Amino acid sequence: MGEGVGCMSSYTICIYCSQTDPTRFRSVEHVIPQGFGRFGSKTPTLGCVCDDCNDYFGRELDQLLTRDTHEGIARYSRGQLSSEARPQKRLSLTLADPAEAGDFVGLRVAVDGTTGQLMPFIAQFHVHNFSTGKDEVYFPRQIPGLILPEANYGMPGTNGEKATWRCKILAPSREAHDAMVEALQHAGIDFRPETSFQSPWGSASGQPPSFLVEITSEVDKPHKRAIAKTLMNFVAFHLGRDEALKPRWDFLRRYVRYAEGDIKARLSHRPFWTGQETQQIRFQDDSINLRIENLDGNVVGAVQFYNLHTYEMILIENDALYQDQEIGGRYTAGKLPVLGKKRPV
Ligand SMILES: [Zn+2]
Numbered sequence: 001m002g003e004g005v006g007c008m009s010s011y012t013i014c015i016y017c018s019q020t021d022p023t024r025f026r027s028v029e030h031v032i033p034q035g036f037g038r039f040g041s042k043t044p045t046l047g048c049v050c051d052d053c054n055d056y057f058g059r060e061l062d063q064l065l066t067r068d069t070h071e072g073i074a075r076y077s078r079g080q081l082s083s084e085a086r087p088q089k090r091l092s093l094t095l096a097d098p099a100e101a102g103d104f105v106g107l108r109v110a111v112d113g114t115t116g117q118l119m120p121f122i123a124q125f126h127v128h129n130f131s132t133g134k135d136e137v138y139f140p141r142q143i144p145g146l147i148l149p150e151a152n153y154g155m156p157g158t159n160g161e162k163a164t165w166r167c168k169i170l171a172p173s174r175e176a177h178d179a180m181v182e183a184l185q186h187a188g189i190d191f192r193p194e195t196s197f198q199s200p201w202g203s204a205s206g207q208p209p210s211f212l213v214e215i216t217s218e219v220d221k222p223h224k225r226a227i228a229k230t231l232m233n234f235v236a237f238h239l240g241r242d243e244a245l246k247p248r249w250d251f252l253r254r255y256v257r258y259a260e261g262d263i264k265a266r267l268s269h270r271p272f273w274t275g276q277e278t279q280q281i282r283f284q285d286d287s288i289n290l291r292i293e294n295l296d297g298n299v300v301g302a303v304q305f306y307n308l309h310t311y312e313m314i315l316i317e318n319d320a321l322y323q324d325q326e327i328g329g330r331y332t333a334g335k336l337p338v339l340g341k342k343r344p345v
Helices: 051-067 070-076 096-106 172-185 221-241 247-258
Strands: 092-095 126-131 134-138 167-170 211-217 266-267 286-295 298-305 310-316 327-332 339-341
Touching: 051 070, 051 221, 051 247, 070 298, 126 172, 126 211, 167 172, 221 286, 221 298, 221 310, 221 327, 247 310
Parallel strands: none
Antiparallel strands: 092 211, 126 134, 126 167, 266 310, 286 298, 286 327, 298 310, 327 339
């Protein structure tokens, strides 16, 4: 017992796409993406998610959640490391203290998922996009073919009278700096630096000293779908496949699988296990907490990774579960899950 228990039945059907071909159920779906760890002998998995949905989720949602989000980075500090060292694509990691950063305000850094440590930074070209009002950062591999339309970025060059570009190169060494200038010129971007290279750390080693890093991320639709999937999986695992197949879960399943519609979601910083925790005293901070409950006339799901913020999502509007369907779970890597039903108030 334990593996795929929520789905056992005499016939197969996928809770996300209604696939029924029994040969398309060779893999198991992890209720909580594998990157967040295993939970003793009771790691919750589902047998009622077909291989096509499982592949799609792994590629589109799980990788994003485990590597390119705030909670993905947070798992590294809990020892849940990745097998890959590639830089984060969707996150902006910058030096937290502008005074400490000096001329290197805005420097993008990355965390090596295999060690949880910051990577030595690489040369980067920063340019302000006037149409979005944001600074964009490009790394050497992104320079060939880069086009910066005048309408969005202004006039190139820093010496000409009409130049309106706001741009700079941040590089760990003179060589990397000059290579970046050359790459830009090869791409037809006429960048002439006003100042020559200056070493960021007062040495040419390119190894930054230890500093605080600020992580900026937007909770966009793929990120919300990845979290919503965890809740849909939790429903299927603990309330059973037959419950998860009911039409009342159609909105949630289609939002997760096909990106249809928009889920109503909010962030909260309140203690997760209310009534037992306070702002100061909380359960251990290395758990992933999940809850499904009736709230304000809707069915609401809540997910908290570690002691970061809590995502609350309206899973079903204007409906209610039976009282014994209101469930909560606390998952701590390396330990057995703790599960409970909501007690009557
Ligand atoms: Zn499917």
